[in-house]
Amino acid sequence: MLQYRNIDANGLRFAVAEQGTGPLVLLCHGFPETSYAWRHQIGALAAAGYRAVAPDLRGYGGTDRPADPQQYTVWHLVGDLVGILDALGETQAVVVGNDWGATVAWHAALLRPDRFRAVVGIGVPMMGRAPRAPSLLFPRTEEALFYTLYFQQSGVAERELEADVPATLRKILFAGTGEGGLNPFGMVDRAAGMLAPLPDALPAWLTQHDLDTFAQSFAASGFRGPLNYYRNLDRNWELQGALEGLRVTVPALYLAGERDPGLAMPGMRAIVDAMPALVPDLRGSVMLPCGHWVPQEAPALVNEALLGFLRELD
Template identity: 60%
Template sequence: MHDLKHHRLNANGLMFRVAEQGEGPLVLLCHGFPETSHAWRHQLAALARAGYRAVAVDMRGYGGSDSPSESSAYSVFDIVGDLVALLGVLNESSAVIVGGDWGGTVAWQAAQLRPDLFRAVVGLGVPMMGRAPTRPSSLFPKTNSAIFYTHYFCEPGLAEKEFERDAEATLRKIYFAASGNAGPRDDPNTPNPFGMVARDGGLLDALPDPEVMPDWLSPTDLELIVSSFNSSGFRGGLNYYRNLDRNWELQAGLNGQQVQVPALFLIGERDTGLAIPGMDQIIKSMPELVPHLRGSIVVPKAGHWLQQEAPAQVNAALISFLQSL
């Protein structure tokens, strides 16, 4: 059987830590915030068994990969540049790109920009969205008592100070609150780490600290992810949010451009994103931007960490999509 290998590659002027398993057509796996390549542990083995070369990357700013100090180095275009360069280093002429959360945003953008390299795309949790009518920071809510979490993340030094105080407690709280285990998203009592943050507190204050983590995240898995964040810190991941307005500015030239490759979308029924007003409409109208969308699959009871929470359903959908290409 193909063993899982970890190695470091030099691409686009940075060092990247990747996890790799299997041989065959390349499937490139891109994680989100706050995760590492370990988020794809269940997919690597399944894809290898199905006859694919599965490569999961610690994205720029995360885990064992380099983390440039300037926050301006984290635009979606910089990240797509990393993936284009990684394809060359891996000696591959094309890949199917799969992404969840921020990795999903990057995957859609990669397929939109370079259909010659990314021959198909799978997005988890984050749909392909058109360019907003105005800069994102002006769309996110602020009240006298609270601000939307993206505003909180964009304040230099603020969120990292809170999160790095105790990385394990931070990850426990965020993973639990955004998971399907926290409860249905239409229940006002279900915690949501990606909502409003009180101006007189931090993001973690409003989240429960579970005594026992859900069974999809074993103590060993959590320990591995915590040790990654203890060494990398959270700044790299937060810098993705600090480029939301800049991404919007840079995307002007792509306005109206469709994703012209085969695509698949999956989302957990209890994904935190579904609490955002209008998200269901964005998902419904995706075929206008993604004409070759093969399906939008809603996974019952799963939350935001879809590939970790519901690996069997995700693997089955992924392999079926890959085999249809």
């Protein structure tokens, strides 16, 4: 069982799971997850001589949830990680992220290489700035719209996702495995919503206890904070103009699932192949036999890759 405590950082109170002593490894979860998504990695890292810390990110789980949607930009999230390092009394960390957490981890390494000495991105690759704001690039028709656009209007996705939290999590987590060609990260029927076409099934890698743990967190926090990450995609794009030409210079590793539906999006494979231009010290790009929730679906392989990368650093 993960051991939690609360810390104050960057003006918020964070719930963090922590285990071990040694060099700090900071673990950032995705959507819809919490720090519990790292349950298979925290003990392995501690046993290998590292201090593993996994926060519930801003808006999630036991962490504070600012009411203003504009307080969920990547800049706020990187600021949270810097604040967490300060609260822990640490000067540096290796930052690891999956899904949304990968976006945060890449930008933490990009913006603060003095604090984040290496980065592991899982699922979501490091990406350059798009030619236009994301809302202008994502597809939409009269009948359907891309899921990130569906998430934009306050209250709409919340009502659907919060109506039956355990069913919501079962559907999204099962579909994210990529089994049977399912993809929760695609077009959403304007009338039926996001969840209707997804099977209500518990993934093989998730126990009922695991699901109950996630569901308890989302029943308490709701989905508004997590959805606010998506509601800042255009604002992030506007602010990224200041970063043009910057590269992630610290040592890096990329992991992804072979069946990840996110990588089936048009152009994503090309983005993965182009990463060395943005991440010149990329030391590996490893595809694993799983779907989108890589640390939960293939924990032994993730732990092997992560610990190998860390040993190479240290």
